[in-house]
Amino acid sequence: MGSASFSSAADMQSTLLAGEPNGPSIKTAIPGPKAKAVADNLGEVFDTRALNMLADYRKSHGNYIVDPDGNTLLDVYAQIASIPVGYNNPALLAAAKSDDMMQALINRPALGNFPSVEWASILRTGILKAAPPGLNQVFTALAGSDANETAYKAAFMWRRQKERGGPSVEFTEAEMDTCMTNAGPGAPNLSILSFKSAFHGRLFGSLSTTRSKPIHKLDIPAFDWPRATFPELKYPLEEHAEENAKAEADSLAEVEDLILNFHAPPAAVVVEPIQSEGGDNHASPAFFRGLREITRKHGVLLIVDEVQTGVGATGKFWAHEHWDLPFPPDMVTFSKKAQTAGYYFSDPELRPNKPYRQFNTWMGDPARAIIARAIIEYIEKNDLVAQTARVGDYMFGKFEALAAKYPGQFANLRGKGQGTFIAFDNPKRDEFLLKAKTFGVNIGGSGANAVRLRPMLIFQEKHADILVEALENVVKAL
Amino acid sequence: MGSASFSSAADMQSTLLAGEPNGPSIKTAIPGPKAKAVADNLGEVFDTRALNMLADYRKSHGNYIVDPDGNTLLDVYAQIASIPVGYNNPALLAAAKSDDMMQALINRPALGNFPSVEWASILRTGILKAAPPGLNQVFTALAGSDANETAYKAAFMWRRQKERGGPSVEFTEAEMDTCMTNAGPGAPNLSILSFKSAFHGRLFGSLSTTRSKPIHKLDIPAFDWPRATFPELKYPLEEHAEENAKAEADSLAEVEDLILNFHAPPAAVVVEPIQSEGGDNHASPAFFRGLREITRKHGVLLIVDEVQTGVGATGKFWAHEHWDLPFPPDMVTFSKKAQTAGYYFSDPELRPNKPYRQFNTWMGDPARAIIARAIIEYIEKNDLVAQTARVGDYMFGKFEALAAKYPGQFANLRGKGQGTFIAFDNPKRDEFLLKAKTFGVNIGGSGANAVRLRPMLIFQEKHADILVEALENVVKAL
Numbered sequence: 031m032g033s034a035s036f037s038s039a040a041d042m043q044s045t046l047l048a049g050e051p052n053g054p055s056i057k058t059a060i061p062g063p064k065a066k067a068v069a070d071n072l073g074e075v076f077d078t079r080a081l082n083m084l085a086d087y088r089k090s091h092g093n094y095i096v097d098p099d100g101n102t103l104l105d106v107y108a109q110i111a112s113i114p115v116g117y118n119n120p121a122l123l124a125a126a127k128s129d130d131m132m133q134a135l136i137n138r139p140a141l142g143n144f145p146s147v148e149w150a151s152i153l154r155t156g157i158l159k160a161a162p163p164g165l166n167q168v169f170t171a172l173a174g175s176d177a178n179e180t181a182y183k184a185a186f187m188w189r190r191q192k193e194r195g196g197p198s199v200e201f202t203e204a205e206m207d208t209c210m211t212n213a214g215p216g217a218p219n220l221s222i223l224s225f226k227s228a229f230h231g232r233l234f235g236s237l238s239t240t241r242s243k244p245i246h247k248l249d250i251p252a253f254d255w256p257r258a259t260f261p262e263l264k265y266p267l268e269e270h271a272e273e274n275a276k277a278e279a280d281s282l283a284e285v286e287d288l289i290l291n292f293h294a295p296p297a298a299v300v301v302e303p304i305q306s307e308g309g310d311n312h313a314s315p316a317f318f319r320g321l322r323e324i325t326r327k328h329g330v331l332l333i334v335d336e337v338q339t340g341v342g343a344t345g346k347f348w349a350h351e352h353w354d355l356p357f358p359p360d361m362v363t364f365s366k367k368a369q370t371a372g373y374y375f376s377d378p379e380l381r382p383n384k385p386y387r388q389f390n391t392w393m394g395d396p397a398r399a400i401i402a403r404a405i406i407e408y409i410e411k412n413d414l415v416a417q418t419a420r421v422g423d424y425m426f427g428k429f430e431a432l433a434a435k436y437p438g439q440f441a442n443l444r445g446k447g448q449g450t451f452i453a454f455d456n457p458k459r460d461e462f463l464l465k466a467k468t469f470g471v472n473i474g475g476s477g478a479n480a481v482r483l484r485p486m487l488i489f490q491e492k493h494a495d496i497l498v499e500a501l502e503n504v505v506k507a508l
Numbered sequence: 509m510g511s512a513s514f515s516s517a518a519d520m521q522s523t524l525l526a527g528e529p530n531g532p533s534i535k536t537a538i539p540g541p542k543a544k545a546v547a548d549n550l551g552e553v554f555d556t557r558a559l560n561m562l563a564d565y566r567k568s569h570g571n572y573i574v575d576p577d578g579n580t581l582l583d584v585y586a587q588i589a590s591i592p593v594g595y596n597n598p599a600l601l602a603a604a605k606s607d608d609m610m611q612a613l614i615n616r617p618a619l620g621n622f623p624s625v626e627w628a629s630i631l632r633t634g635i636l637k638a639a640p641p642g643l644n645q646v647f648t649a650l651a652g653s654d655a656n657e658t659a660y661k662a663a664f665m666w667r668r669q670k671e672r673g674g675p676s677v678e679f680t681e682a683e684m685d686t687c688m689t690n691a692g693p694g695a696p697n698l699s700i701l702s703f704k705s706a707f708h709g710r711l712f713g714s715l716s717t718t719r720s721k722p723i724h725k726l727d728i729p730a731f732d733w734p735r736a737t738f739p740e741l742k743y744p745l746e747e748h749a750e751e752n753a754k755a756e757a758d759s760l761a762e763v764e765d766l767i768l769n770f771h772a773p774p775a776a777v778v779v780e781p782i783q784s785e786g787g788d789n790h791a792s793p794a795f796f797r798g799l800r801e802i803t804r805k806h807g808v809l810l811i812v813d814e815v816q817t818g819v820g821a822t823g824k825f826w827a828h829e830h831w832d833l834p835f836p837p838d839m840v841t842f843s844k845k846a847q848t849a850g851y852y853f854s855d856p857e858l859r860p861n862k863p864y865r866q867f868n869t870w871m872g873d874p875a876r877a878i879i880a881r882a883i884i885e886y887i888e889k890n891d892l893v894a895q896t897a898r899v900g901d902y903m904f905g906k907f908e909a910l911a912a913k914y915p916g917q918f919a920n921l922r923g924k925g926q927g928t929f930i931a932f933d934n935p936k937r938d939e940f941l942l943k944a945k946t947f948g949v950n951i952g953g954s955g956a957n958a959v960r961l962r963p964m965l966i967f968q969e970k971h972a973d974i975l976v977e978a979l980e981n982v983v984k985a986l
Contacts, residue, residue, distance in 0.1 A: 072628035075636055075645055079863035080620040087615035087624050098625050109618040110869045117615050126613040127605075135604040135879060137565035137595050138847060140587040142558040146565050147576050150550035158553055167553055172650040173870055179711045183728055190727040206722040212730035216722065220729055232868050233657045234731070235712030244684040244694065245864050249668040250661055251698055251731060251772075252690035253712070294729075366869065369616060385557035386723050390710050391588045391844065392651055397875060401613060 043412045043488055046116055050092040053496050054470020055102045062099030082107075083472065090117035093486055093493050095472055103467065104496055107474035111306070111338050111484035114367040114405050115414070125404035134396035141170065141393040152396060156403025157372065160341070162348045164358030165374040167381070170394030174337035174365035175231030178300065180388060181361045181373040182222050182235050185298035185331045187382045190218055192329070197383035221255035223288055223296035223330075225281075227308030227477065228260065230300055230335050239300055242307045242477075256292040258285045260305060261313050265442040278317040282324060289328045298331035298360070303349035304445075306338040309477020310453030312444055315353040322355050331360040333373075341367035342409055342487045345419030345449030352448070367487075369405060370398035414487040418449035425483075425494040426452055432502060439505045441479075450489055455479040458508050465507055469500040521890045521966055524594055528570040531974050532948020533580045540577030560585075561950065568595035571964055571971050573950055581945065582974055585952035589784070589816050589962035592845040592883050593892070603882035612874035619648065619871040630874060634881025635850065638819070640826045642836030643852040645859070648872030652815035652843035653709030656778065658866060659839045659851040660700050660713050663776035663809045665860045668696055670807070675861035699733035701766055701774035701808075703759075705786030705955065706738065708778055708813050717778055720785045720955075734770040736762045738783060739791050743920040756795040760802060767806045776809035776838070781827035782923075784816040787955020788931030790922055793831040800833050809838040811851075819845035820887055820965045823897030823927030830926070845965075847883060848876035892965040896927035903961075903972040904930055910980055917983045919957075928967055933957040936986050943985055947978040 061069060065084040072078055083103075089096040093116060095105040105113075115122065125131060130148060139146050157168055169184070171177040191197055202215075209216025224230060224239035231237065232246060238253040240246055261277040264270035289296055301321060305311035325332040339349035341364070346352055350359060360380065365371035372394060382388050409415060426446050433440035438457065445452035456462045459479045466473045476482045485493065539547060543562040550556055561581075567574040571594060573583040583591075593600065603609060608626060617624050635646055647662070649655040669675055680693075687694025702708060702717035709715065710724060716731040718724055739755040742748035767774055779799060783789035803810040817827035819842070824830055828837060838858065843849035850872060860866050887893060904924050911918035916935065923930035934940045937957045944951045954960045963971065 068625050068628065072623060072631075075628065075631055076623070077620070077647065077859050077863075077866065078623070079859075080867055081623070082621040085617060085622045085624055087611050087617065090615065095622070109616065109622060112616065112618065112869055119614060122614040123610060126610050131613070132601060132604050133565050135609070135875070136597060136600040137568065138587065138590065139563060139565065140590065142555070143560040144563045144573070144587060145550060145554075145556070145559070146563055147546050150546065150553065153550075153553055169555065173654075173868065175868065176651075176654065176711060182712075183710075186729065187727045201722065201726055205726060209722050209725040209727075209730070210719055211735060212716055212725075212732055216726055217730040218727060232661075233654060233711050233713060234660075234716070238690055238712070241688055244679065244687050245862065247687040247690075248679055248683060248694055248865070249665045249687075249696060251664065252687070252695040253729060253731075254690055257689060381555050381557075384723065385555075387726070388555065389558055390651065390653065391590055395873075395876075397613070398873075 042121060042408065046092050046119060046488065047490070050094055051102050054104050054500070056468060056470050057101055058099040060097060060101055060467045062097070062101065064098035068098055087117060092116040093489055103470050103472040104493060104500070105472045106483050106485040106489070106497060107472050108484050108486050110474065111343070112366040112369070113486050114341055114369070115408050116486050116488045119408065121408045122401060122404050125400055128400070131397060131400050134400055138392065139396065140391050142389050146396070149396065152399050152403060156399060156406055157368070157370065160347060160406045161374050162358060162362045163351065165362060165376045167375050168372050169388065170370065170372040170399065172392070172395060173371050174363065175233045175236045177337065177363040177365050177371040177373050178230045178239070178335060179233060179235040181333050181363050182298065183388060184361065184373070184375070184380050184382070185222065185333065186218065186220055187387060188331065188380055189220060189297035191379065191383055197379065219294045220297045221253065221292065221294040223256045223258060223285065223299045225258050225260035225301060225305070227305050227311055228302060229305070229307030254294060256288040256294070256296060258288055260311055261317060263312060265444055274314070278313060278320070282317065282320045285321065286324050286328070289324070289330055296330055298333050299325050300333040300335055302335045303339045303352070304344070304448065304451060306482070307476050309480040310444060310482050318350065318353040319355060322357070322359070326357070333361045333363065334359040335363050337363055337365045339451065340364045341405070342415045343367070343418050343449050343484070344451045345415065345422055345447065347415050349448070367405070368402050370394065370402045409487060417490070418487055421490055421494060422449035422452065423447070424491050425450060425498065428494060428498045429454065432498065436505050450483060450485045453480045453482040456481055461508060462504055465504045466500065469503045471497060471500045520599060520886065524570050524597060524966065525968070528572055529580050532582050532978070534946060534948050535579055536577040538575060538579055538945045540575070540579065542576040546576055565595060570594040571967055581948050581950040582971060582978070583950045584961050584963040584967070584975060585950050586962050586964050588952065589821070590844040590847070591964050592819055592847070593886050594964050594966045597886065599886045600879060600882050603878055606878070609875060609878050612878055616870065617874065618869050620867050624874070627874065630877050630881060634877055634884055635846070635848065638825060638884045639852050640828065640836060640840045643840060643854045645853050646850050647866065648848065648850040648877065650870070650873060651849050652841065653711045653714045655815065655841040655843050655849040655851055656708045656813060657711055657713040659811050659841050660776065661866060662839065662851070662853070662858050662860070663700065663811065664696065664698055665865060666809065666858055667698060667775035669857065669861055675857065697772045698775045699731065699770065699772040701734045701736060701763065701777045703736050703738035703779060703783070705783050705789055706778070706780060707783070707785030732772060734766040734772070734774060736766055738789055739795060741790060743922055752792070756791060756798070760795065760798045763799065764802050764806070767802070767808055774808055776811050777803050778811040778813055780813045781817045781830070782822070782926065782929060784960070785954050787958040788922060788960050790926070796828065796831040797833060800835070800837070804835070811839045811841065812837040813841050815841055815843045817929065818842045819883070820893045821845070821896055821927050821962070822929045823893065823900055823925065825893050827926070845883070846880050848872065848880045887965060895968070896965055899968055899972060900927035900930065901925070902969050903928060903976070906972060906976045907932065910976065914983050928961055928963045931958045931960040934959055939986060940982055943982045944978065947981045949975060949978045
């Protein structure tokens with residue numbers, strides 16, 4: 031994504047933010063009486079035990095979420111990091127009202143069989159305009175889990191095709207027979223290598239690579255796939271350079287060992303640029319360059335899971351653009367702030383050698399692809415990637431000051447130079463999150479102790495000031 | 509779904525159908541020059557090797573699909589059986605333009621954490637209004653694959669909870685440790701039992717239960733889960749009553765044997781009312797009642813996959829309503845013509861005992877749930893389930909006549925009394941499907957030799973006449 035010119039476009043964001051409240055306003059306990067009544071009604075037919083907060087989206091605006099009792103909160107959780115450009119953004123509303131959208135909603139195509147005449151243009155002017163450097167193809171999906179799983183499928187087919195001797199070599203009878211009983215060689219003994227604390231989704235293949243928490247994995251059968259240690263960096267980074275470098279080297283050595291020796295050879299390594307659900311665990315660009323080199327060396331694909339890190343929040347459109355890779359990842363998966371999903375790639379051999387091998391009825395949703403196009407255009411026009419870099423630097427400085435003032439309360443502060451993708455650990459994390467609501471902030475956690483900041487891309491310095499003041503009050507009140 | 513009153517509502521369908529062309533009209537080869545140009549452009553960025561036909565949806569109407577070269581075809585494939593009430597249906601357009609839709613599109617919630625104040629009402633007046641008899645809860649999803657996989661997850665958690673001694677029994681340390689390495693007991697050695705020729709989706713868990721064709725499964729690692737024989741009925745049914753009954757009894761015996769003896773015990777049996785992708789394979793209501801009894805007897809859940817059969821085409825809203833079950837299935841999954849997805853259930857123990865066990869960021873899409881609501885309302889107001897029963901009977905008679913006139917060309921005609929869910933085998937099936945386009949019919953195949961009819965619910969006797977005439981011409985031309 032190149033930088034975009036300002037001009038009248040910058041006014042788009044100003045107009046949106048001008049409609050925001052001046053700050054949070056808390057009128058009742060959360061949930062208040064109205065929220066409770068709505069939740070009770072919903073709970074009769076829909077599992078509400080993970081309910082965080084009921085929302086009245088018609089009244090929410092920009093960076094602020096409003097609940098049925100009229101409580102107004104600065105939202106730096108943003109639907110688990112999935113709202114890119116604010117509630118009730120007029121540019122998205124225009125896309126929602128468009129004739130293209132009406133068509134997408136009422137005439138939903140089976141995109142692999144019967145694509146519309148508009149589909150190429152929707153992709154080229156939207157999802158593909160934001161493609162990571164070096165990647166120019168997309169397979170569209172519906173959410174992060176199936177984006178990752180279809181990428182894994184592409185990796186397995188690619189690997190077996192290579193072993194078989196290329197795309198023109200036919201399947202054997204034995205392969206065709208055994209795959210029908212889920213046995214080898216047709217259903218091969220291959221794997222996807224992932225990292226400790228990783229999160230890649232919750233369907234059966236993606237969950238087999240997710241290593242975040244037991245509650246995500248308990249009681250679900252899983253593939254016997256390898257797990258490497260993700261480097262556990264110590265903070266502040268500048269004080270632990272040597273041991274952090276060793277942790278990363280050890281991790282890379284472990285990856286290489288698993289590639290060479292694990293009993294189900296990995297077809298791909300999947301990695302998040304910043305382990306998000308796992309607790310905002312970072313590694314250095316050098317680590318990721320090493321990972322790229324090792325995978326390339328051994329003919330293993332590198333899948334970068336940008337479901338949470340992608341689409342601008344880290345100060346780059348794609349977080350892996352921070353790494354200065356010598357050649358691009360083989361596949362990059364996306365969802366969340368794209369409001370749609372899929373994986374990017376460029377190697378023609380990642381298109382399976384026959385039709386119907388990578389296929390499903392809908393293969394995505396044009397309605398959500400049209401929203402993605404409007405998001406990408408809005409980000410460009412308002413130069414929001416540069417904004418997250420700028421605001422993130424500003425906010426990181428503020429948190430460094432808080433960390434110094436309240437030792438242990440903003441521990442392991444991380445995300446410097448990573449836009450607004452900032453996190454810290456707090457010893458009473460769950461209480462911290464609840465208390466934040468009473469000070470007008472909706473904020474999320476991840477991993478065991480992390481508080482993670484996931485503001486939208488329209489989050490500015492003035493919002494950072496409100497946030498930092500509120501979190502200081504939280505710590506004082508804990 | 510109770511029957512609905514006619515009145516002015518019936519005019520809705522009449523108005524829609526009045527806008528249809530009088531019949532198909534073929535102007536060029538398919539693909540014609542314009543379609544080829546569009547496909548070439550799309551093919552640069554998106555895999556088009558499964559392309560069946562480019563479509564111009566703005567010009568398509570009701571039962572007719574139009575391509576960029578102006579070819580107009582009667583569409584009895586309907587986006588792989590996923591278009592319920594016709595192209596450019598005004599009732600769906602009204603839903604697409606609604607304020608509820610605008611909110612759903614531009615403020616997409618994480619439904620498990622931050623549901624909207626409207627969500628309960630969207631469910632109650634839509635998806636849940638169409639719930640199968642005896643089921644009153646729903647877990648929403650995005651497509652058939654994740655609907656099935658989340659149902660499987662619910663089954664595994666239910667099973668382990670029962671083995672553990674109930675919802676209040678805590679997980680052991682060993683379970684929590686081992687699940688993180690994808691090993692037992694935390695990742696249990698349990699399975700989902702499916703049938704030969706079944707199709708339940710193409711992600712890793714659902715694909716492990718799919719047994720349709722090698723091309724769907726080759727090179728993808730799969731779980732070692734059991735597969736039972738689906739009865740292979742012989743047609744006409746009345747001439748093979750005894751051997752068909754034996755085939756069904758044998759199949760049930762095999763299911764019971766696998767439940768008792770397979771090395772990875774099944775937590776659930778998943779079955780389609782009519783195996784659709786597998787070739788339109790039917791079984792009798794008695795077979796399904798037997799399956800319900802066996803599963804209940806052994807504490808195994810029964811999941812009925814109504815992704816393709818659901819939402820009216822079989823002359824019942826849900827195909828399993830034909831079975832006269834003594835008690836409902838434990839879960840019923842849906843997608844396709846619902847234009848959204850999920851699974852219905854009623855047992856409170858199928859809600860896992862803790863939050864975040866069955867969870868993901870979006871947990872469905874309210875935009876598609878609003879379309880589902882409009883579809884369900886339209887079906888009710890226009891009494892379309894009764895219509896598919898009536899039109900299906902009419903059309904089946906016509907095909908019986910064709911089958912008698914052209915021996916072997918409409919072989920194993922099946923779907924009597926199953927609405928418009930009719931299929932037959934043809935020895936030159938692939939050629940038949942291509943040739944049908946030249947006579948103005950877009951029609952699909954399944955299994956090895958089947959031609960499957962999947963008209964929309966607004967398909968009437970006049971359309972059946974056009975279809976039957978065209979298919980007779982196809983056979984004459986083969």
